[in-house]
Amino acid sequence: MLVTGASGGVGRFAVQLASRAGAHVTGVVGSPERGEGVRELGAEEIVVGLDDEGEGFDLILESAGGASLAAALARIASGGTIVSFGNSSREATTFDVSGFYGRATGARLYAFLIFDELAREGSGAADLTLLAELVAEDALDPQISLEAGWRESTEAIEALLQRRVAGKAVLHVD
Numbered sequence: 271m272l273v274t275g276a277s278g279g280v281g282r283f284a285v286q287l288a289s290r291a292g293a294h295v296t297g298v299v300g301s302p303e304r305g306e307g308v309r310e311l312g313a314e315e316i317v318v319g320l321d322d323e324g325e326g327f328d329l330i331l332e333s334a335g336g337a338s339l340a341a342a343l344a345r346i347a348s349g350g351t352i353v354s355f356g357n358s359s360r361e362a363t364t365f366d367v368s369g370f371y372g373r374a375t376g377a378r379l380y381a382f383l384i385f386d387e388l389a390r391e392g393s394g395a396a397d398l399t400l401l402a403e404l405v406a407e408d409a410l411d412p413q414i415s416l417e418a419g420w421r422e423s424t425e426a427i428e429a430l431l432q433r434r435v436a437g438k439a440v441l442h443v444d
């Protein structure tokens with residue numbers, strides 16, 4: 271499977287949980303520096319940017335949007351699923367639709383919104399319990415990369431937008 275935005279807060283959780291579940295994980299990052307530590311979380315391969323050509327993936331977790339989603343549509347395997355849950359690039363996506371349905375027969379693009387999933391599955395408490403237990407067992411590292419006071423939220427948000435946070439940002443209430 272492939273995880274775009276693998277260096278980010280969601281990506282670092284996704285890499286760990288997928289690897290733990292037995293998937294062969296490839297992580298996509300913006301630069302070699304941004305990829306530091308992602309292999310240690312369980313990614314077998316790290317690539318800088320996603321090309322339109324190359325091996326296919328059975329599952330792609332896609333959060334960069336724009337050209338990254340277009341590349342994901344070109345790289346999904348037949349019968350595979352792209353889970354689209356973000357548009358960090360804030361760019362529109364243009365893609366070759368005949369290449370998608372003609373090549374990746376049976377592949378699907380799934381629109382994921384956490385609040386809708388939780389409402390439908392009713393699994394919020396169980397999911398959070400599992401994650402908290404894994405963290406308590408040192409089986410899941412939340413990758414907290416930035417901690418600051420609530421009054422420094424502007425700086426923290428700027429750091430996230432400038433791709434300087436390698437994982438989660440936590441703000442403490444004074």
Ligand SMILES: NC(=O)c1ccc[n+]([C@@H]2O[C@H](COP(=O)([O-])OP(=O)(O)OC[C@H]3O[C@@H](n4cnc5c(N)ncnc54)[C@H](OP(=O)(O)O)[C@@H]3O)[C@@H](O)[C@H]2O)c1
Pocket residue numbers: 274275276277278279280281298299300301304305333334338354355356357358359360382383384385430431433435437
């Ligand atoms: N649908 C939902 O329910 C849901 C829930 C939570 C989050 N989200 C979305 O999921 C995405 C990830 O959240 P997050 O908390 O992990 O954010 P994050 O920590 O800021 O990570 C985003 C990652 O995306 C990459 N990125 C940023 N701009 C990019 C660009 N222009 N092109 C390609 N890659 C880019 C960055 O990686 P590099 O610097 O290595 O390129 C960064 O590590 C966000 O878009 C967020 O809005 C959706």
